[in-house]
Amino acid sequence: MNNQTPEAVAREACTAAGLTDPDLVPIKVSENATYRLPQSRVVVRIAKAGQRAAAERELLIADWLRRNDVPAVEPADIPATFIMVDDRPVTFWKELPPHRGGTPAEIATALRRLRALNPPQFLSEIDPFVRLEQRIHAAITLLAEDRQWLLQHLDDLRDAWSHRTPGLPWGPVHGDAWEGNVVTTEDGTTLFLDLERTSIGPPEWDLTSTAIKHSSFGWITAEQYTEFVAAYAYDVTEWAGFVLLRDIREMRMTCMAAQAAAQEPARLDQARLRVDSLRGRRGPRPWRGWAAIP
Structure with a gap:
């Protein structure tokens, strides 16, 4: 070791x-x-x-x-x-040359281009729950009762995933398509970073990352989300399976914050806020106060 x-x-x-x-x-x-x-x-x-x-x-x-x-x-x-x-x-x-985070419309355009590819044989099927159980067990600064709730919520999400609503045909997905991983250079080229989660899966998985920035957290405006939908020519929030993917994405973000708080106590308030949001203690979406974990 x-x-x-x-x-x-x-x-x-x-x-x-x-x-x-x-x-x-x-x-x-x-x-x-x-x-x-x-x-x-x-x-x-x-x-x-x-x-x-x-x-x-x-x-x-x-x-x-x-x-x-x-x-x-x-x-x-x-x-x-x-x-x-x-x-x-x-x-x-x-x-990379000088670059900035991609706009919602730029991210949508890049995702359309990715979706059009034929996946190679070495791409595996997406695992929406990778490392979540380990992250929950590592979240030692959370209350034991909150950790137990997260484990039960994880089981419920896994069961729902196994009975998920069919959607668009599966194909290549980036897996973590947000503006930190889809960037645009000064010459206008939008490109993908951090290919660790690239897999074969439902295109809606990538679209949900941007959708919840508007519907769950208010990080982007309604106008920006409309531009995203127009660029991709599909609104994932109108699909019957969106709620499940939204819930899984929010769960992933919460578990990441909870594990980070065990390593850096200054992040504990953010982790607790996210758990409270999932547990219905922060009212309806969009929730205020969710902040990026550096």
């Missing part, structure tokens, strides 16, 4: 890959840590232990998207884009 810090893992991997930049600038250090090498214009991504297959698949997905002319983050132009440091998978990516 590797007990090195993410930075130490990154430096060891860079040395093995022949990258000798003196600077290693953190982009985000969380479950998956990312750093940039300013001189090489390379981004280093360190995945969790035990995620070798997922990290290798992410490189395959990036290459598949490139071959199909769907803009996305690309592997770095170096001989080795994948290295193991003990049990930690490390991948190397091209640094």
